[in-house]
Structures are given as structure tokens and as C-alpha cells.
Amino acid sequence: MNKLKLLTSAMAFSAAAGLSGGAFADPDEDQLTINGEIEIVTETAAPEHLEYVDTIYSGWRFRSDETQAVQMDDFDNPGMIFVEAAMETWDTVEGTEGKSCASCHNDVETMAGVRAVYPKYVEAAGEVRTLEHQINGCREERMGAEPYKYTSGDMVAMVGLISMVSRGLPVNVQIDGPAQSTWEKGKEIYYTRYGQLELSCANCHEDNYGNMIRADHLSQGQINGFPTYRLKNTKLNSVHARFKGCVRDTMAHTFKPGGPEFTALELYVASRGNGLSVEGPSVRN
Amino acid sequence: MRNLVTGAAVCAVIATVAAAEVVAPTEVVFEDGAVATSLTGTAGDIENGATLMNKGAGNCIACHQVSALSNLPFHGEVGPTLDGVADRWSEAELRGIVANAKMMFDGTMMPSFYKTEGFIRLGDAYTGNAHEGEVAPLLTAQEVEDVVAYLMTLKEE
Numbered sequence: 430m431n432k433l434k435l436l437t438s439a440m441a442f443s444a445a446a447g448l449s450g451g452a453f454a455d456p457d458e459d460q461l462t463i464n465g466e467i468e469i470v471t472e473t474a475a476p477e478h479l480e481y482v483d484t485i486y487s488g489w490r491f492r493s494d495e496t497q498a499v500q501m502d503d504f505d506n507p508g509m510i511f512v513e514a515a516m517e518t519w520d521t522v523e524g525t526e527g528k529s530c531a532s533c534h535n536d537v538e539t540m541a542g543v544r545a546v547y548p549k550y551v552e553a554a555g556e557v558r559t560l561e562h563q564i565n566g567c568r569e570e571r572m573g574a575e576p577y578k579y580t581s582g583d584m585v586a587m588v589g590l591i592s593m594v595s596r597g598l599p600v601n602v603q604i605d606g607p608a609q610s611t612w613e614k615g616k617e618i619y620y621t622r623y624g625q626l627e628l629s630c631a632n633c634h635e636d637n638y639g640n641m642i643r644a645d646h647l648s649q650g651q652i653n654g655f656p657t658y659r660l661k662n663t664k665l666n667s668v669h670a671r672f673k674g675c676v677r678d679t680m681a682h683t684f685k686p687g688g689p690e691f692t693a694l695e696l697y698v699a700s701r702g703n704g705l706s707v708e709g710p711s712v713r714n
Numbered sequence: 715m716r717n718l719v720t721g722a723a724v725c726a727v728i729a730t731v732a733a734a735e736v737v738a739p740t741e742v743v744f745e746d747g748a749v750a751t752s753l754t755g756t757a758g759d760i761e762n763g764a765t766l767m768n769k770g771a772g773n774c775i776a777c778h779q780v781s782a783l784s785n786l787p788f789h790g791e792v793g794p795t796l797d798g799v800a801d802r803w804s805e806a807e808l809r810g811i812v813a814n815a816k817m818m819f820d821g822t823m824m825p826s827f828y829k830t831e832g833f834i835r836l837g838d839a840y841t842g843n844a845h846e847g848e849v850a851p852l853l854t855a856q857e858v859e860d861v862v863a864y865l866m867t868l869k870e871e
Binding site: 621622623624625626627628632633636637640641642643644647673676677678679680681682683 | 773775776777787788789790791792823825826833834835836837838839840841842843844845849852
């Protein structure tokens with residue numbers, strides 16, 4: 430765990446000042462198995478492109494035992510209520526073409542592995558697309574249906590359903606080839622200090638994961654668990670909605686969910702979790 | 715009556731002088747990260763400083779642990795403890811660190827509390843919208859002095 434910067438600054442303040450006992454509150458040692466059968470990798474070696482982090486951890490490892498437990502059984506996971514609604518949507522015909530998701534994709538289980546590789550460069554689109562973009566692409570182009578709003582309940586539930594069938598598979602987004610320029614842009618955003626508080630993603634989630642910031646135990650900001658059911662707002666939350674909240678809290682002008690900046694950032698942040706298991710819909714506080 | 719008028723005029727002059735003495739965020743002089751003179755010329759209010767440690771734009775304990783404020787919950791661990799901070803730093807250094815810590819610690823995560831320029835995608839407080847118009851620093855000049863006055867009470871030796 431990279432604590433060098435913190436240690437250096439602490440020493441700069443005073444070589445004599447001892448840090449409080451909880452200052453090195455690392456992720457816990459708990460292991461996650463869902464429904465007693467889906468093994469989830471919550472800790473693994475960082476992908477090679479990460480310069481300052483050796484080990485990557487799912488946000489699950491930073492949560493309390495009580496919060497962790499809610500995700501260990503689908504009957505307890507409130508995110509599943511939204512996923513069940515999406516299962517009905519999957520088979521529901523909508524739009525001018527008389528199609529449902531199932532008309533082309535059959536059983537949703539056929540989508541296993543899809544969540545793990547998005548965001549992804551899509552040849553036909555000539556750009557990196559998120560899973561949400563692809564869902565709306567299907568709705569508009571194949572079904573002749575209205576697109577969902579990017580962070581709407583219908584959208585995040587559908588993303589939750591498609592994520593669920595990939596649980597346990599390793600996140601593996603491509604960062605080179607045609608995706609590279611978008612990935613580089615996302616990396617630049619990750620390290621830019623935005624807003625009046627001048628905070629980058631890295632300030633909290635790379636330099637200070639494991640530390641408390643007020644009542645929050647800072648995680649690595651991994652997105653392998655999205656969409657996340659948050660106990661604080663009792664709904665499924667999408668990646669871009671979370672990004673928006675984070676950037677807003679730096680007292681900055683946020684980017685638009687579904688826009689090119691957050692798409693690039695999602696690709697980059699997803700790539701920081703390459704090797705962790707897909708966990709969505711996860712449970713967080 | 716004449717005395718009263720004169721007195722009022724004197725008061726008005728003093729008030730004008732006091733206002734003129736407030737150092738604007740863009741005019742603060744840092745020497746090795748420290749700011750030698752008060753930003754307002756008015757002594758800091760220790761009690762208000764203690765309040766700012768926990769509230770509003772100060773919220774210092776979000777990142778720093780302070781034993782003297784242990785009645786308040788959830789002290790952070792991102793920055794160093796402030797226990798004994800007055801033993802380690804002079805008032806001028808503390809004023810500089812509170813006003814703009816980046817002048818002393820290059821690249822520090824600590825927000826600059828008395829700064830109004832050089833932000834990237836500055837927002838309108840916590841709305842997520844773009845900021846428009848004049849920029850207010852996170853703390854006023856007097857609030858910086860209040861926080862510094864409180865910090866100067868944190869002695870262990």
C-alpha cells in the first residue's frame with residue numbers, strides 16, 4: 430500500500446508526532462463468496478499499468494461486516510429487487526420493431542462476460558462505449574424504442590441484470606489499440622485536481638485508501654461492484670452518477686453522465702480494477 | 715452634539731481603516747510558506763476557530779485528528795494529527811498553511827482556504843454547476859485568523 434506520500438508529509442509536519450492508531454486501517458481480511466457458490470476475487474495483484482499501487486482491492490473489503498453480509502446472499506441484497514424488475518423488462522416487447530432484449534439475446538445468461546469488458550471500443554460506433562450506451566443503442570436501433578435516460582432507474586437496473594450474470598468473472602477491459610487514446614484521456618482526468626477543493630480521484634483513492642476522511646473509510650474507488658445498492662440512498666447507483674457526486678463534492682463543475690469525459694474516466698478506472706471480479710449489483714454504504 | 719458627531723466620524727474612519735487592512739486572497743505574501751502578518755489586523759477568535767474546525771468550509775477534523783475536540787465524532791486520518799501543532803509551527807507558519815498549504819508543502823492534498831484563483835472547472839459550491847461571478851475563498855480572512863488562533867492553543871509541551 431502506497432503510504433509514502435502520507436508518511437513524508439507527516440514527517441514534514443513533525444518527526445516526533447506519532448500518527449493515531451487507526452491511521453493504517455487497511456482493507457480487512459474477509460473473503461467474499463456469494464450465495465455460497467460464486468467466488469469473488471476482492472484482492473489481487475495490480476495490473477501492470479498501475480504505477481503507484483501494488484495490490485488492488487474491491488470496495489467490499491473496506492466496508493463493515495454488517496454491510497458486507499448484505500451482499501453475500503441474493504435474498505438479502507436489496508439490489509436484486511431492481512434486477513428482478515429488469516428481468517421482466519428483458520422479456521418485454523417495446524418499440525416499433527416488436528422486439529424485446531430476449532428476441533435477439535435469448536436468455537440473459539448469454540450475456541455472461543459482457544460486463545467484464547466494458548467500456549469497450551466498438552468498431553461500428555468508432556468510439557469507446559459504455560454498457561449503458563450499448564443498451565440504448567439496442568433500444569433505439571434494433572427495437573425502435575425510446576432510449577433510457579443515462580442514470581435512470583430503468584437503465585441502472587438493466588445494467589445490474591447484465592452485470593449479475595458476469596459475477597465472479599474477472600474485469601478485463603482493453604486499454605490499448607483503438608481504446609488507448611480514450612484510456613489516456615481518462616487517466617488524465619483521474620489525476621486532475623478539480624474544483625475549489627482541488628482534489629483528484631487519486632488524492633483520495635490512490636494516496637489515501639484505507640484512511641478515514643471524516644466518517645468515510647476511503648476505498649480504492651474500484652468500480653467492479655457497480656451498479657451498487659447504497660444503504661444511504663436505497664437504490665442502485667450507476668458509475669457515472671457516482672463520478673458526478675464525487676466531482677461535485679470537490680466543489681467543481683461536474684461532467685455530464687454518459688458524456689465523453691466520464692466514459693473515458695470509466696474506462697480508466699475500470700482498468701485499474703482489471704483482475705478483480707465483477708460484483709454488481711454490490712452493496713455499499 | 716458636536717462631540718457625538720466627531721466620535722461617530724472617528725469610528726467611521728477606524729472602520730474604514732480596519733476594512734482597508736484586510737489582505738485580499740491575491741495579495742497574501744508568503745515567505746517560505748509562512749504569512750507573517752495578520753490578514754485582518756484583528757485578533758483571531760479562538761471560540762469561533764474551534765467551531766470552524768468542525769463545521770462549514772473549515773471542517774478541519776474531516777482530515778485531521780484533534781484530541782482537544784474528542785467530544786466531536788469522526789476525526790479523519792488523511793492529514794497529520796493537530797495535537798501539539800502550536801509546538802511545531804509558529805503562528806506565521808500556521809497562517810500560511812491554513813491560507814494555502816501548497817505554498818509550504820508542494821503537491822499537498824490540503825485545500826487552499828484563502829485562495830480565489832487558479833481552479834480547474836470551478837463549481838458553484840456543492841451544486842455541481844459551473845461557478846459564475848466573483849469567487850469567495852473557502853474561509854474569510856477573519857476566519858483564517860480565528861482558525862489560526864485556535865490552532866495556537868494546541869500545545870503539548
